[in-house]
Amino acid sequence: MMNAFEMITLSQGLNLSSLFDRQQEYVKRQTRFVSRKPAKTIAATIEVVADSMGLKVHSQNYKLRLEGVSSNKMSPFAVVLEIFEVAPALFMVDVRKVAGDSLEYHRFYKNLCSKLESIIWRPIEVSAKSALLRTTTC
Amino acid sequence: MDPVDSRGKSNNLTISVSEVEALFELFKSISGSVIDDGLINKEEFQLALFKNTRKENLFANRIFDLFDVKKRGVIDFGDFVRALNVFHPNFPVEEKIDFSFKLYDMDGTGFIERKEVKQMLIALLGESEMRLSDEIVETILDKTFSDADTNQDGKIDRTEWENFVSRNPSLLKIMTLSYLKDITTTFPSFVFHSEVDDIVT
Numbered sequence: 001m002m003n004a005f006e007m008i009t010l011s012q013g014l015n016l017s018s019l020f021d022r023q024q025e026y027v028k029r030q031t032r033f034v035s036r037k038p039a040k041t042i043a044a045t046i047e048v049v050a051d052s053m054g055l056k057v058h059s060q061n062y063k064l065r066l067e068g069v070s071s072n073k074m075s076p077f078a079v080v081l082e083i084f085e086v087a088p089a090l091f092m093v094d095v096r097k098v099a100g101d102s103l104e105y106h107r108f109y110k111n112l113c114s115k116l117e118s119i120i121w122r123p124i125e126v127s128a129k130s131a132l133l134r135t136t137t138c
Numbered sequence: 139m140d141p142v143d144s145r146g147k148s149n150n151l152t153i154s155v156s157e158v159e160a161l162f163e164l165f166k167s168i169s170g171s172v173i174d175d176g177l178i179n180k181e182e183f184q185l186a187l188f189k190n191t192r193k194e195n196l197f198a199n200r201i202f203d204l205f206d207v208k209k210r211g212v213i214d215f216g217d218f219v220r221a222l223n224v225f226h227p228n229f230p231v232e233e234k235i236d237f238s239f240k241l242y243d244m245d246g247t248g249f250i251e252r253k254e255v256k257q258m259l260i261a262l263l264g265e266s267e268m269r270l271s272d273e274i275v276e277t278i279l280d281k282t283f284s285d286a287d288t289n290q291d292g293k294i295d296r297t298e299w300e301n302f303v304s305r306n307p308s309l310l311k312i313m314t315l316s317y318l319k320d321i322t323t324t325f326p327s328f329v330f331h332s333e334v335d336d337i338v339t
């Protein structure tokens with residue numbers, strides 16, 4: 001099970017490698033969502049969805065690498081998803097881009113979230129709020 | 139350049155001269171992004187990290203405060219190089235552990251208290267737009283403290299932190315920037331400037 005510090009180290013504020021990235025667009029580089037499904041189910045669902053999106057899947061130990069090409073077919077596109085146990089029967093899936101364009105990643109992530117609806121957990125207070133809030137998170 | 143840290147100890151630079159020169163290019167780019175005064179202020183730091191000057195972030199603030207050793211609200215080139223030096227792949231692990239301890243000991247009491255970890259965890263959840271109940275947050279904290287706080291006094295001291303990090307080495311991954319090893323290739327447009335010596339304090 002993940003400890004608090006492992007979660008804290010995921011913060012974008014602690015990722016100083018972005019100091020070296022002199023591009024100017026702001027796109028979230030690290031994205032994550034929560035699920036109450038068993039980890040095996042989460043992994044299996046992701047694999048099926050990735051396959052339907054035309055991505056090649058390599059997985060090992062609840063860490064999945066999805067590979068494909070960018071929409072303009074010119075460059076590689078890859079993301080890594082890691083499944084962590086945050087609390088008993090509560091899992092966090094951390095998604096990050098490892099190759100490809102940030103805007104493309106952003107589009108991919110939104111698409112991924114809509115396809116993973118069945119496994120993403122949204123606490124009651126969130127879904128009771130306006131539809132606007134739902135569209136800004138996964 | 140022989141930097142002396144706040145404890146009066148001399149830290150030998152792990153970064154080479156040409157790496158320092160390339161770092162200067164990076165420093166110029168960041169420090170000139172909002173006000174061109176040769177200093178990095180909080181806004182410019184936020185811009186460099188998040189590509190957004192208005193993004194307030196607890197962790198970025200902690201990092202900024204640790205870089206800003208002279209407590210002036212700005213980071214000069216000397217501060218920048220000395221602080222980034224700690225993140226070099228070859229820098230001693232003990233110093234990285236020390237930096238990370240200071241990072242999380244937000245009020246500087248010499249202990250990482252449960253309330254501080256709770257505050258940081260909640261900040262991380264907010265940043266990720268994840269909502270977890272207070273009960274779950276407390277469960278995560280209980281588990282963390284039962285692992286790290288060996289004398290069970292509700293806070294993590296320097297020694298407990300060192301032991302905890304040795305058992306969980308991935309916690310130190312934020313303390314190493316492999317870019318620093320390849321920095322001369324990351325900034326190939328660098329041309330040797332003799333002014334570098336004038337500006338470095």
